[in-house]
């Protein structure tokens with residue numbers, strides 16, 4: 209999706225940025241992990257295929273993805289974006305006849321960042337974005353039956369089980385966004401939307417340059 213190609217979402221502990229080619233090498237390294245392949249039901253890809261996938265996430269009208277960055281690291285301009293990467297979060301429009309229905313997927317790839325509330329924070333941010341910018345009214349999550357952590361997280365986010373498929377060993381959870389859910393999300397989520405390119409370039413401005421710009425303005 210092109211809609212978020214210049215969007216940065218700043219949360220409390222994370223920053224979400226569009227998935228760009230510069231993120232692909234680290235992403236590719238993550239997806240070599242058999243554990244992550246299994247938990248996310250993904251097939252291993254070559255680096256070339258991963259670049260194709262990144263382009264398709266950017267171009268296809270039915271997919272919206274952000275890379276999750278550690279905000280604390282990102283605040284230090286000497287740390288490059290690739291180093292700040294923690295995982296990714298996606299919205300996938302699964303029904304061409306119903307653009308208000310979306311599948312929500314999240315991966316905290318860096319193990320040391322799991323279990324600290326980041327999964328919940330990012331999921332809520334993405335749901336807010338999906339509701340406000342994409343008009344999503346119903347979210348689904350398809351999770352492996354053995355992935356108790358993920359099932360537990362989506363239940364905490366008020367998703368309810370709607371079906372189980374024993375053949376694929378998968379459970380489907382759903383959340384309909386009515387007025388009370390929408391209000392709760394708005395209350396819970398602290399998020400600022402920024403211009404991605406502008407924020408990136410100001411992040412890399414040298415302190416002296418910033419001072420100069422400031423004095424020019426004042």
Ligand SMILES: CC(C)(COP(=O)(O)OP(=O)(O)OC[C@H]1O[C@@H](n2cnc3c(N)ncnc32)[C@H](O)[C@@H]1OP(=O)(O)O)[C@@H](O)C(=O)NCCC(=O)NCCS
Pocket residue numbers: 244247248314315316317321322323324325326327328329350351352355356357358360361364
């Ligand atoms: C599933 C995942 C997204 C959860 O993110 P996270 O940042 O680790 O989770 P959070 O710290 O926000 O915790 C959210 C909830 O998950 C559950 N949870 C977290 N860690 C858990 C653990 N070790 N055991 C059981 N439940 C756990 C709890 O219900 C928790 O809510 P609580 O803190 O109110 O008790 C993350 O662990 C992950 O990406 N794992 C690998 C990839 C994956 O499984 N993706 C999902 C594919 S469907």
